[in-house]
Amino acid sequence: MATSHDIATPYVPPSGVEHVNVRHTERFTVVGNHLSQHPELSLAARGLALHIQSLPPGAKVGIKVLAARLPADSEHRIAEALRELEEHGYLKRTRVRSPEGRVYTRTVSYNHPDPAALDKAQTQTHTRARPQVNRPPKPRPAPAHSPKPTPTPTPPSPPAQPEQEPAPLPRVPAPTAKKPPRPPLPQPVNPRPQLLRAAALLLVGLQNQDAELVLTEEQIDFLAPGVAAWFERDASPAAVRKALTEDLPRPVRFPAQLVRHRLTVSLPSGRSLPAAFRPVPMQNCDGCDRAFRAPEPGNCEECHEAAHAKPPNRCG
Template sequence: QRVRDRLPSGRVITRTVFCNQPTALLRPRRPAAAPPHAQAPAGAQAAPVRVPAPAARPEQPGTPGRPETLAAPPVPPPPPAVSPPASLFVPLVPAPTAPKPPPRPLPHPSEPTPELDRAATAFLSDLCRHAPQFTLSETDVRRLAPGVAAWLERGARPDTIRHALTDDPPNLLKHPAKLLKYRLTELLPPPPPGIRDLAALARPRITVTPFQTCDACERAFRTPTPGHCRDCREHREHREHRSEATRTAA
C-alpha cells in the first residue's frame, strides 16, 4: 500500500507499507508523522539557521529619537492534513470473525395432516434399519418429522428421501440429527406443478413457416411447400396471359 503524506515542513512524501497479513489493510491507519528535523549523526553539529532581520523603517518627522514599533510578520496557516487513500484490497474470503448468516429453518408442510405426521415419524424411526449410523432419539424424530412431511407432501417417495438423506455420510458422524436437518433443508425438492402450469405446457406451440428456395430465381421465401416466389409467379401468370391473348387474336 502506498500512502502520500505531508510533513510539517510542507514536503509531500510517499510511504510504502508491506503487510504479511492482508486483512490489516481493511482498517488502514495513518502512519505517524516524521519529526520536523532529521536526527543528526553523532558528533555532528547542526548548522545555524540565519533569519533575515526586518528592514528598519525611517523615523517619522516630529518624533526624533523614537524608533517605530514594527509588527510581527503573520504566521502562515498549517498545511492541511492529507488523509491516506482508501484501501483497494477487497478480500474474496470473509474473515474468520465475520458474522455468519443464520441457518435456514426446517421446512414444514403447507397443509399439515395427521397422515403426513405419522408417515414422517415412521420413516425416521425405521431409518436406522437401513443406515445404522443414523440412529435417532425420540426427540430428534419429533423435531425432524415436519421436514420429512414437507418432502412427502411434494410427492417424494420414501426410497428417494432415504437415499438423499443417508447417501455418502461423513466418516466420523457425530451428530446424525444435524446432518439430516441440513439435508432436509438444502435438498428440498420443488413443489409439483399445478393444474394451470400443466395447462400452459399443453398449449399448442406457434408453427413457424420454413424457408424455401425459388425454383426460378433461387430467392429465399417462406412457404410450407417448395415452388416459386411471388414475383416469379406473377411474371409467369402475366406471360401465360399474354400467350393466351396472342392465340385468341390469331
C-alpha cells in the first residue's frame, strides 16, 4: 500500500516592506521616528536633518558648503529645507558677533524638537556633574557586653561649596562712534521713461532668480533710477542681474537694502571717467548731414568754414 506524502506549500511573504537589519557597531547615527516619519516635513528636509545630525561638532553647514557636499540638490532647495527644519524645531540659526566685531551664523541641530525633553536632558546632565561633598563616616555601634567607649568629638563637616555658575560670555560693547552716512543711490544723467521702465522690469524679475529677492512697488520705484544709472554706463541687463543676485547671504532679511547697497558700491565707471578718457560722440552735420565727432551737435568743419568765409570783392 503506497504511503501519501504531503507537499508543503512554499511560504509567500505578505505584501509590504520587509526589513533586513544588520547591527551597527561603528559610524552610525540614531534618529527618532518623529523625524523620519514627520507628516509635515518634506523628504529633502528629513534627509538634510539626518545628514546634519551625522556630522561631527564644528562641521560647516552653510548653504554653499552643503550644496558642494550634496551636488544633487540646488542651493534653493537646501535653503527651503533649512527653513522647514527651523520652523519645526530641529534647527536654530542665530547671528553672533565675535569679540573682534565679526558677525557669523551659529547653527544648533536638535535631535528632538520638544523643548521640555531638551530641558530635562540638560537638567540630568547638570545633576550628574554636581560635585560630591566629602562627609565623615558614621561611627559603628559598640557591642552590648563591652564597656561604653569615651565619646570622641566628631570633627565638624566642611561647609558645602556653593555650586559655581558658569562665567558669562563677554559682551561686545555697543559702538560709540557715529556711522558715516550712506552714499546716495546712483541717479541717471538722462532719466528717460523707457530706461526707467526697463529698470523696473529687471527689479521685478529678481524674484525669478532668487525667491528671497521680493521687492514692494514702493521699493521698485525708489531703486529703478539706480538700475537706470547702470544702463547709462553700458551695463547689460544680464550684468546688472548677476551683480544683484550673486553670492547672496542666507537668509536675505532685507532685500531692498541689499539691492541698494550693491547698486551703489558696485557701480561701473562708464560716464564717471574723466573727460580726457571718454570718446568724443558722433554727430550729424546740420549742413551736409555727414557724420563727424564733436562734443555737441552743429556743423562740421567744412560747413563751418564755408559759413564764415568772406565773400569775394566785386568791382562794378
